[in-house]
Amino acid sequence: MMKKKVRALVLFSGGLDSVLAAKILEKQNIEVTALSFVSYFFDDSKAKVSAEKNRIRMRSADFSDSHSEVVKNPKRGYGSAMNPCIDCHLLMIREAGRIMREEGFDFVATGEILGQRPMSQNLAALKLIEKEAGLEGKLLRPLSAKLLEETAIEKAGLVDRGQLLDISGRSRKRQFELAKEWGVEHYPSPGGGCMLTEIGFGKKLKKLLENIKHPSASDYALLQTGRIFWIDGTRIIVGRNSADNGRLKSLWEKGDMLLELKDFMGPSVVIRGKITDGIMDEAKKIIIGYSRHTKDSDYKKLEFTITT
Ligand code: SF4
Known part of the structure; x- marks a missing residue:
């Protein structure tokens, strides 16, 4: 009987870390589907170009309504503008988990790197995300996996831990070396693409939310x-x-x-x-x-x- 291929759903911004996460798994003959999100405040255009150029199968999910609830009322607050990054990221992983369960993927993977962002990517934060997203044992960070506790999917032999990486910190040197080695040439620079990180847009959004409790899609579009x-x-x-x-x-x-x-x-x-x-x-x-x-x-x- 033919062995069923392991299927991974990879959270995908199109940036280098997410491309490498997908490539690491593809090299193990795992079937990778990249997942990009669309909301009132960002789209999937950069991810689409990156997926096409890097020959990665990609699909999108529109989570505008659930995302706008997080934007209005983030449990963990905003960044320097109106960007609720911690809750937004958590929502993406939670949504990925839902799709994984509904569509029979074996696990979810991300391009997160231990210590890259001191607040949201330290050991405790990565564990918390996994727990809160309901993905305990089923959330893999291929770029940092060797520095993290072995997941259930690795223990079950769905992923070869030996081929995963041990990258940590803010330096991008290893990623650039890998990109060169694996011929990954196209990836958008980190940041950009999300209006919520723009101070000017944040001010307009704040004013809108002060005046309108439940803005419509058209209200958000008019803001832009x-x-x-x-x-x-x-x-x-x-x-x-x-x-x-x-x-x-x-x-x-x-x-x-x-x-x-x-x-x-x-x-x-x-x-x-x-x-x-x-x-x-x-x-x-x-x-x-x-x-x-x-x-x-x-x-x-x-x-x-x-x-x-
Ligand atoms: S930058 Fe925007 S899309 Fe990215 S996590 Fe923050 S709020 Fe979400």
């Missing part, structure tokens, strides 16, 4: 477009360029107002919330202020296209 002014709980969103203007036109929805100058070039504006005469006046002044073709004194004379 144009300048936002809040007046008495109503948002006036102003396009900064033609790309923003186009996006605003595609994002406005029933109940919003789309406002544009009639005979002059200028920014498109979406108003979301309670629309009063005072808000309308403010929005018109903002449009004129950002149009290169009008003067503030034109305010009373200009005509606007209003779409509701």
Whole structure:
């Protein structure tokens, strides 16, 4: 009888550590599926390119709703911006565990490295993640495995511990050497791609959450477009360029107002919330202020296209 192939689900950002984690397992003839996540605040585009260039089978999971709950109320707080990295990472591993169980994978693996991040990747934190994700014995960190307790999957012979690595710390030297040795040339640099780590975006998100308890997908999308002014709980969103203007036109929805100058070039504006005469006046002044073709004194004379 043919022996069933061992199947691993590898958490995959597309960065070097996750590529190497996948490659280490592939070298043991384990069937690897890379798993990348999509949310309101990041997508899988970098991971897709990396997976394709490194010939790694990849799939994505959209966890926008559960992720936005973590963003609103992170148990372990935020990083330097509105990034709830510890809870976000834990959620990803938990979700990977759910997929593993539902789809018959043998274990979950990650590119985590012992000691790479002092707070979230020390021995105690790695153990805690495993426990909280409900993956005790079934979560493998191939890059640091030899420095960690032997997992149930290694004991069961599904993975050869002898071929796993003992990397620790913040230096990337060993990873770069391995990349060279294994011909891994394409991987995005670490960081980037997650809007939650951007201070400016964090401020906008904070303001949104102060005003709206349960933002919709469209509220989050609007946060990524144009300048936002809040007046008495109503948002006036102003396009900064033609790309923003186009996006605003595609994002406005029933109940919003789309406002544009009639005979002059200028920014498109979406108003979301309670629309009063005072808000309308403010929005018109903002449009004129950002149009290169009008003067503030034109305010009373200009005509606007209003779409509701
Ligand atoms: S940087 Fe963004 S995607 Fe990465 S763990 Fe932090 S919140 Fe999650």
